[in-house]
């Protein structure tokens with residue numbers, strides 16, 4: 001289980017990006033985090049990952065305090081971040097450096113199979129499309145079998161069609177070992193399709209504004225009335241979180257509300 | 264189904280690139296030939312002019328005379344001996360220069376403190392034309408090998424230092440973060456992320472350093488040497504033998520190009536991941 005206890009983050013430049021986030025996430029749960037731009041979603045994810053630890057409060061994974069990257073935690077960034085000097089197979093096996101060659105080869109092959117890229121193993125990253133590269137990144141993060149997988153807008157750079165495709169892929173992969181998933185996204189549909197719980201954040205400093213449970217059976221039908229019902233609730237919460245952001249009336253809040261209009 | 268598609272795919276993959284590879288091979292062979300057209304034409308023309316008696320060719324000997332000089336020098340063993348001496352000097356100077364430049368450049372690229380400490384002084388030293396050091400080196404180190412090798416090493420140092428420092432500073436922070444996410448140790452981080460990331464720039468730095476090394480070996484030998492290709496230049500000048508001078512120049516060009524090519528060749532297997540555009 002993942003427990004966040006009053007996690008705060010103040011950057012060295014004085015920006016108070018997180019103001020005490022407390023939340024518990026069960027093993028195997030999928031949590032989506034949405035909120036206006038700059039409300040601290042990435043900061044939260046980086047604090048949980050240990051890449052950029054919280055300045056106050058604690059992150060506990062199975063009772064163990066996380067202050068640096070941990071072997072039980074996998075990360076997928078917005079960009080694939082593949083190492084250009086390793087072939088696809090080398091990238092996927094990057095986190096298995098300490099394992100015997102044989103085991104590594106088998107696990108890499110299985111993972112590539114699972115993301116549908118078995119035939120791309122000997123290609124260079126530059127030879128992949130954006131969606132394929134992100135699938136390789138997913139495989140790379142999953143190969144060490146993390147118990148907690150963190151994703152920061154992993155599909156936001158992809159076209160809508162590829163995005164839904166990868167969402168399905170992600171769900172399939174998740175079903176293999178059922179790790180805990182925390183997914184930051186701007187896409188309300190994506191959040192509802194994937195998550196058991198959608199957390200809406202509000203800015204300055206970043207806090208959890210509302211959490212909406214999604215009790216729909218998987219696979220979820222985006223056209224269904226139940227889906228639409230949840231979506232309305234999430235959008236309403238998002239709206240309220242943004243109008244709260246405008247309240248400080250310093251012009252800055254308005255800008256962020258405007259930026260969020262494209263939802 | 265998948266078996267069938269796979270076989271077809273494999274066949275296609277096998278057949279098409281084979282043809283393309285063949286034509287690409289021809290293109291690769293033909294490309295240097297294209298570059299040879301101009302020099303060969305000029306050489307033939309000059310040979311013709313001298314043969315026809317339109318010019319004496321005493322100060323600018325025609326290719327046949329230069330070739331004969333080459334053969335004579337090679338037969339007497341002078342060519343090989345002097346080439347080896349020069350090559351040895353470049354190797355020693357290049358080795359020292361690269362070793363120091365790599366360490367200092369890496370330290371300055373890695374640590375802002377060291378960079379602030381060292382870089383201003385090094386940049387100031389860089390502004391001095393390296394040849395200007397010669398009198399000092401001769402006073403300090405004598406007129407023999409040590410001063411020559413030091414001069415070459417100084418020439419090699421700066422491009423390699425700048426290249427290494429710049430390469431390390433511009434390593435993609437996002438890739439370093441991938442290494443952190445996978446909990447690489449410091450040593451692993453260097454070996455698995457930093458080294459491969461800086462290698463392309465390092466090879467370029469080495470090659471420009473080597474170019475300067477050859478430039479400075481010629482300068483050092485011209486300023487006084489009893490053997491070496493630069494000595495052949497001096498000898499040809501003093502005895503009024505332009506063919507010997509040109510033969511030595513050609514030897515410089517050939518050996519210089521060959522060493523550069525060796526570096527490129529040695530690095531090529533490690534740089535195959537780079538975008539093809541940059542290689543062509």
Ligand SMILES: Nc1ncnc2c1ncn2[C@@H]1O[C@H](COP(=O)(O)OP(=O)(O)OP(=O)(O)O)[C@@H](O)[C@H]1O
Nearest residue numbers: 011012013015017036037038039040041042043044
């Ligand atoms: N490295 C940093 N140094 C200083 N301030 C930062 C840093 N990273 C983020 N911030 C600030 O912290 C706040 C939250 O940033 P964060 O990146 O977490 O937002 P976000 O919710 O991920 O936004 P987006 O949806 O645009 O990705 C912002 O006000 C940002 O300016």
Ligand SMILES: [Mg+2]
Nearest residue numbers: 041042043152
């Ligand atoms: Mg972000």
